Amino acid sequence: MKLKQLESLLxxxxxxxxxxxxxxxYPTGPHIASRMLYTAENSFGDVSDKVVADFGxxxxxxxxxxxxxxxxxVIGIDIDPQSLEIALLNAExxxxxxxxxxxxxxxLGWRGRFIDTIVMNPxxxxxxxxxxxxxxxxxxxxxxxxxxxxxxxxxxxxxxKAALRDFDASSAEVLCELRYDVPQLYKFHKKxxxxxxxxxxxxVPKSNQGQRS
Amino acid sequence: MRLLIHNMxxxxxxxxxxxxxxxxxxxxxxxxxxxxxxxFLRKMFHKIEWKAxxxxxxxxxxxxLPEEAPDSSxxxxxxxxxxxxxxxxxxxxxxxxxxxxETGRKFPVTKGIPNMLLHEDEV
Numbered sequence: 001m002k003l004k005q006l007e008s009l010l011x012x013x014x015x016x017x018x019x020x021x022x023x024x025x026y027p028t029g030p031h032i033a034s035r036m037l038y039t040a041e042n043s044f045g046d047v048s049d050k051v052v053a054d055f056g057x058x059x060x061x062x063x064x065x066x067x068x069x070x071x072x073x074v075i076g077i078d079i080d081p082q083s084l085e086i087a088l089l090n091a092e093x094x095x096x097x098x099x100x101x102x103x104x105x106x107x108l109g110w111r112g113r114f115i116d117t118i119v120m121n122p123x124x125x126x127x128x129x130x131x132x133x134x135x136x137x138x139x140x141x142x143x144x145x146x147x148x149x150x151x152x153x154x155x156x157x158x159x160x161k162a163a164l165r166d167f168d169a170s171s172a173e174v175l176c177e178l179r180y181d182v183p184q185l186y187k188f189h190k191k192x193x194x195x196x197x198x199x200x201x202x203x204v205p206k207s208n209q210g211q212r213s
Numbered sequence: 214m215r216l217l218i219h220n221m222x223x224x225x226x227x228x229x230x231x232x233x234x235x236x237x238x239x240x241x242x243x244x245x246x247x248x249x250x251x252x253f254l255r256k257m258f259h260k261i262e263w264k265a266x267x268x269x270x271x272x273x274x275x276x277x278l279p280e281e282a283p284d285s286s287x288x289x290x291x292x293x294x295x296x297x298x299x300x301x302x303x304x305x306x307x308x309x310x311x312x313x314x315e316t317g318r319k320f321p322v323t324k325g326i327p328n329m330l331l332h333e334d335e336v
Contacts, residue, residue, distance in 0.1 A: 049253070072253050075218065084326055097247065099218050103329035107336060109225030111233050112260050114217075 006068055007034035013090045015059050016083065021188075023080060024123035024131065028061045028150075032178050036119065036148055036200055037065035039175055044202065046146045047071050050116040053142070055105045055135055060087030060098065062119045067096040074098045075115070077105055106134050116145040124152050133162055140167045140205045147205065153177055153197035163203050170206040174199045214306045214327050216269045220261050222327065224313035224320075226335045234265035235311035235320070237272045243325075247302040254297055255288050261301070270300040 010030035019025040028036075041047035048070035054063035057076030060083075067074045076098055078084050084100050091098040101108070122135035132151055139147040140163070147169075151159045156174065163172040179195040224232030263282035270278055277296045279287075287293040311320040311327055318335070321328050 072250065073217070079330065081328075085324075088324070088326070097245075099215060100326045101214075101218065101222070101329060102326055104331070107225055107331050108329055109223035109232050111221055111223050111262070114221050114257075114260055 001068060003034055003038050006038060006065060007031060009068060009094065010034055010061055010065055013059060013061055013064060013093075014086050015061075017086070018082065020080065022127060024125075024127050025058060025080070025083070026121075026180075026182060027059065028121040029181055030061070032121075032150070032180060032198075032200075033061045033065050035176075035178065036150070037062065037069055039200070040117065040119065040146070040148050040202075041069045043175075044146065046117040046148070050145070051075070051114055052117045052119060053077065053115045055118055055120040055139055056122055057087055057100070058083045058121075060090050060100075062121060063087065063098050064090055064094065064096060066117075066119060067091070067098055068094070071117075076100045077103055077108065079104045105138055108138075110142050113142075113144040115142055117148070118143040118146075119148045121150045133159075136163060136203070137167045140169055140203060143205055144207075145204075147201075147203040149201050149203070150178075150180070150198045151201060153199050156199055159199075159201065163201075168206045169203045171202075171204045173202050175202050176200050214311075214322050214325055215302055216266055216273070216304055217257070217301045218327070219269050219306075219311070220265055220301075222311070222329065224311075224315070224318065225329075226313060226316055226318060226331060229313060229315045232313055232315065234262065234269070234314065236314060237269055237306060238310040238312060238319070239272060239274075239306065240308040240310075241306075242273045243305045243307045245303050245305050247298070249295070249298050251291075251294055254294050254301070257301065258285065258288060258297065266300060270304060273304045273306060275300055275304055 015027040052066040052071040053075040063076040123131040125131040163169040
């Protein structure tokens with residue numbers, strides 16, 4: 001599938017109808033989502049024929065992108081039942097087969113190393129400090145091959161240090177810097193639309209060096 | 214919820230030592246059509262806990278899996294792979310519950326989605 005085609009399919013997905021500020025629900029735009037998954041697939045081979053999970057999937061944009069790019073199985077996890085309902089509809093609309101689990105990503109009990117790749121657009125932690133780092137810590141425990149994640153560019157040094165030193169990643173690499181459009185979703189947003197700089201990261205969990213499949 | 218997902222999930226309630234496997238209560242099972250992929254099944258075979266899959270499949274009304282954990286020679290058998298495929302990916306718990314093996318706490322499954330959210334006092 002071409003990048004343009006992927007972006008256009010993702011652009012038709014339903015997004016949050018009633019976003020919840022405490023969960024920092026911002027849709028992952030089709031521009032960013034398509035580039036994220038396209039890079040994961042075409043530069044690293046981390047999507048097709050893999051088991052891919054979307055942590056904090058919201059309405060399922062990244063999960064959908066993974067399924068469109070040929071992931072063997074896709075699992076979306078989110079705390080919010082309304083988002084999951086929309087995610088389920090989005091998957092059905094495109095006739096994609098995605099498994100969903102409702103849970104707080106931080107509290108989910110996992111057995112075994114089933115998941116190869118995790119893709120996520122975590123809460124940036126502006127409302128609840130450290131929320132994105134909680135997601136990253138968990139993702140690096142669960143994934144066996146790679147973790148793709150978005151973090152604010154202003155936190156780059158912190159993210160790198162935490163990933164390598166505290167979360168035991170064997171590598172942490174910024175693949176590119178993107179502009180994240182934040183539409184005026186919430187009342188406290190004064191400007192109509194702002195964009196913030198975010199980094200697209202690729203992390204490799206340490207425990208799996210040399211046993212990539 | 215597919216049994217592949219069931220094989221990954223465990224109860225993470227505070228104080229629970231072994232939250233796996235979750236017991237299953239069935240209200241409604243659906244069967245889905247999933248494309249057969251032998252390579253994927255061979256890969257999953259080594260990650261699956263057999264007893265958990267066997268018991269879950271039985272609970273969902275499917276009794277075709279071998280009782281003893283088979284050795285990997287079965288992976289050459291198309292008949293075995295078809296059954297494994299059906300149990301792992303095509304059986305789907307649409308409505309029901311997952312039950313923590315230690316505490317009996319029920320996690321509801323609605324529209325095929327298990328709700329593993331913990332209450333505040335369980336964290």
